[in-house]
Amino acid sequence: MLKYLLALSALAVALLTFACSGSGEGGRELLITQTDDGCTPESVDVERGEKLKLTGKNETGDIYELEGTNGTQLEELIIPEGRTRSIGYTVPDEESTYDVKCYQPGGASTIVKLVAGAGTASGSEDDGDVESAGGNDDPADTTVSVELTEYTVAPSETSVAAGNIQFDAENLSAAQVHELAVLKVQADGGFDVMGEIEDIPAGASGSIRLQLEAGTYELSCLIVPGEAGSTADHYEEGMHTEFTVE
Numbered sequence: 736m737l738k739y740l741l742a743l744s745a746l747a748v749a750l751l752t753f754a755c756s757g758s759g760e761g762g763r764e765l766l767i768t769q770t771d772d773g774c775t776p777e778s779v780d781v782e783r784g785e786k787l788k789l790t791g792k793n794e795t796g797d798i799y800e801l802e803g804t805n806g807t808q809l810e811e812l813i814i815p816e817g818r819t820r821s822i823g824y825t826v827p828d829e830e831s832t833y834d835v836k837c838y839q840p841g842g843a844s845t846i847v848k849l850v851a852g853a854g855t856a857s858g859s860e861d862d863g864d865v866e867s868a869g870g871n872d873d874p875a876d877t878t879v880s881v882e883l884t885e886y887t888v889a890p891s892e893t894s895v896a897a898g899n900i901q902f903d904a905e906n907l908s909a910a911q912v913h914e915l916a917v918l919k920v921q922a923d924g925g926f927d928v929m930g931e932i933e934d935i936p937a938g939a940s941g942s943i944r945l946q947l948e949a950g951t952y953e954l955s956c957l958i959v960p961g962e963a964g965s966t967a968d969h970y971e972e973g974m975h976t977e978f979t980v981e
Contacts, residue, residue, distance in 0.1 A: 762786030762823075767837055767847060769799045769814065774837035774845035783851045784828040789835070790821040797839055798925050804836040804846065804934075804962045813928060826851050836962055840918070840926065841970045844959035875901035875944055881954060883913040883935065886972035888954045894979040897949045904932050905940040912936055912963035913956045913974070915943070920951040934963055952978040 765787055767774050781787065793799045793814040801822070803809030812822045826833065831851055838844035876898035880891040883906045890902075904915040914933045918926040929952070932941040955975035958965050 762788055762825075764788040764790055764821075766790050766792060767801065767835075769793045769795060769837060771795050771843065773843045774799075774847060776847065777845060778848040778850060781826050781833075781849045781851050783826060783830060785826045785851075787824045787826065787849075788821050789824050790819060791837070792819045793817060795839075797842070799837065799839055800928065801835055801837050802933075803834070805834040806934075807833040807835060807849075809835060811928060811931070834962070836959065838957070838959055840916075840955065840957045841968070844961075844968065846959075846961040873899050873944070873946075875899050877901070878903060880905070881915055882907055883915065883956060883974075884908055885911060886956070886967075886969055886974040888915070888956060888974055888976045890954055890976065890978060893977070894981060897947060897980050899944060900947050900980070901942060901944045902932070902954075903940065903942045904935060906935040906937055908937045910937050911965065912958065913969065914958055915941070916955050916957045917943070917945060917947075917978075918953040918955060919947075920953060926953070931957075947980045949980050952980060954978050 762785060765779060767789065769791060789801065791799060791801050791812060791814040793816055796816050798816060799814045800811055802811035809824050812820055814820045826849060833849040835847040835849065837847055877895045878901045879895060881902055881904045882889040883904055885908060902915060906913045913935050914931060916931045917929040919929055920926060929947065930943050930945045932943050935941050953975050956969040958969045960966055960968060
């Protein structure tokens, strides 16, 4: 997702604020501050089954994103520059650590760890937000095959007509996990995330179907260090390519 947003200013004090919101709706608010150096806090203790309101505060001049990673089921949340956005999340009823990626593609990245200990579960019946692929069930107008390797994204076509486009991604890596993100390039050079196929294991494949209008796009892998066992930023390693919709 290219220079997305993961910047935390040296002077911007990034704090995670815990604000209890009465009983029920939204639950406890956790503030994740995004500056030019990354995101804070990097770790916070939570309860098993606890309802949370994750609030991202973007103090940078670029777009940032929060999303679940390493198995955490949290739908991506895009936060425009200088804005604040929130999303609900229910911690699973298991003692574990749940990772939230806070990043700007190609820029700073932080894995915020939600640490659920052995304490008493809150009794919530939900398992959390179900991750959304962002696709649809309408028939595809065009299908594009995409091969993912270290560190390239190779589509079968680089230009297609606008419409309902299906991307079939195959991870040809022998060991590494990759993903496919479809990004729309904005006039100011920023990006909108149109959809993602996340965490495709080596040798596996996945598909996504998106309604895309005419414009310039990028196909990329946005895995960052600490995600899916990676020690590299796949985007910075060159794992992105231009894609045109006419």
